[in-house]
Amino acid sequence: xxxxxxxVPILIGACLLSLVLSAPGADSxxxxxxxxxxxxxxxxxxxxxxxxxxxxxxxxxxxHEEKTGQRIAEELKETGxxxxxxxxxxxxxxxLRNGRGPTVLVRTDLDALPVKEQTGLPYASGVRATDDKGTxxxxxxxxxxxxxxxxxxxxxxxxASVKDRWQGTLVxxxxxxxEKGSGARKMLxxxxxxxxxxxxxCLALHVKADLPAGSVGTIEGYALGNVxxxxxxxxxxxxxxAWPHKTKDPxxxxxxxxxxLQTIVSREIAPGEPAVVTVGSIHGGTKxxxxxxxxxxxxxxxxxxxxxxxQTIAAIKRMTRGLADAAGLPEDRMPIVTLEEKERTSAxxxxxxxxxxxxxxxxxxxxxxxxxxxKPVMGGEDFxxxxxxxxxxPICLFWLGAVNPDLVRESEKTGKSLPSLHSSQFAPxxxxxxxxxxxxxxxxxxxxxxxNQ
Ligand SMILES: [Zn+2]
Ligand SMILES: [Zn+2]
Numbered sequence: 001x002x003x004x005x006x007x008v009p010i011l012i013g014a015c016l017l018s019l020v021l022s023a024p025g026a027d028s029x030x031x032x033x034x035x036x037x038x039x040x041x042x043x044x045x046x047x048x049x050x051x052x053x054x055x056x057x058x059x060x061x062x063x064h065e066e067k068t069g070q071r072i073a074e075e076l077k078e079t080g081x082x083x084x085x086x087x088x089x090x091x092x093x094x095x096l097r098n099g100r101g102p103t104v105l106v107r108t109d110l111d112a113l114p115v116k117e118q119t120g121l122p123y124a125s126g127v128r129a130t131d132d133k134g135t136x137x138x139x140x141x142x143x144x145x146x147x148x149x150x151x152x153x154x155x156x157x158x159x160a161s162v163k164d165r166w167q168g169t170l171v172x173x174x175x176x177x178x179e180k181g182s183g184a185r186k187m188l189x190x191x192x193x194x195x196x197x198x199x200x201x202c203l204a205l206h207v208k209a210d211l212p213a214g215s216v217g218t219i220e221g222y223a224l225g226n227v228x229x230x231x232x233x234x235x236x237x238x239x240x241x242a243w244p245h246k247t248k249d250p251x252x253x254x255x256x257x258x259x260x261l262q263t264i265v266s267r268e269i270a271p272g273e274p275a276v277v278t279v280g281s282i283h284g285g286t287k288x289x290x291x292x293x294x295x296x297x298x299x300x301x302x303x304x305x306x307x308x309x310x311q312t313i314a315a316i317k318r319m320t321r322g323l324a325d326a327a328g329l330p331e332d333r334m335p336i337v338t339l340e341e342k343e344r345t346s347a348x349x350x351x352x353x354x355x356x357x358x359x360x361x362x363x364x365x366x367x368x369x370x371x372x373x374x375k376p377v378m379g380g381e382d383f384x385x386x387x388x389x390x391x392x393x394p395i396c397l398f399w400l401g402a403v404n405p406d407l408v409r410e411s412e413k414t415g416k417s418l419p420s421l422h423s424s425q426f427a428p429x430x431x432x433x434x435x436x437x438x439x440x441x442x443x444x445x446x447x448x449x450x451x452n453q
Pocket of ligand 1: 143421422
């Protein structure tokens, strides 16, 4: 699309917003802000929908987001941002300076998932790629990161067009490898808070697969969980299935271990502290009459507090070793417990004061009924890492409704679940999801850097 064709609507939008932001009185100002942001979102929408379809049909796996990062970099450059690429992998950092004032970071993730899209949408992904293990997989934006990117670009364009209404610095970032839980740490390690303006606040949003399009969800405190992956190798002494007394059977020991692990949450963690221990995979043996030498278990652990996380991991180590000891395994055949450190995700903690401010801005912008208080979940989000550096920067992630409201109502009536995030059927409703996201993110940033707030 050429620059000239976009110029006139942008100017009209900017003028509208400037006019209405200066309206006297809190109520009329917020009504006017809503109207002007809505008008602006309507003008931008055709262009944003094209961008959304492009991103949706060109998904890239975690750590392979090269073209996606380039596209986001181009969009930000065109909007007037100074842009750096290759930050922590394929990460993108755009900076827009606009006088003295707070620095606000807005983050989108860039990566997609190895899922074969089955939505039947006309713009469904047909992309195939080779994953890090060399396997050919189909790729889909099944977690809505294409919506997040589109919203970030829309908010960047809106905010850049009304620079007279706010003062401060915007840092807009495209983060790689969210699905691996490593992208935020990579960007931080590559100087996100030292090479670029250090934020006073960090904002992000994520689509929600059971929240109606057109609404937003807010939550103070813990919003998403600590995510840990644990591998356990239960070792035994293999042999003939008819001579069990000559062996140490790792299958029986693995079965005992799986059951014992269930008592960590039910008997050891305080009842008020949420935690999950799931054994998602168990593999051992080759044939009916062979007792194998080992069995592999794969676990996912979820929690909110650092203390419960540490308590759960310690209990797993203690129980697996204790049961192996009880089975009579020698010291050199004790189980091996390995914690995946590179791809772990820390719990997402929404700074309560920041979330309250942002939620207040949403209520003024959209009305109370559109802003839903949502419950914490045990999914993971590495946006949490931006609030866990020494600076302890307040961060806030809010939810964006993305599902056809009729389907949400039907699901509530029938009890039939809607496709979740990461499902091959997950199909966000672009309109009004993208418009609402742009308005919400713009409103949240203006709440923090706006001149007349
Ligand atoms: Zn995801
Ligand atoms: Zn996601």
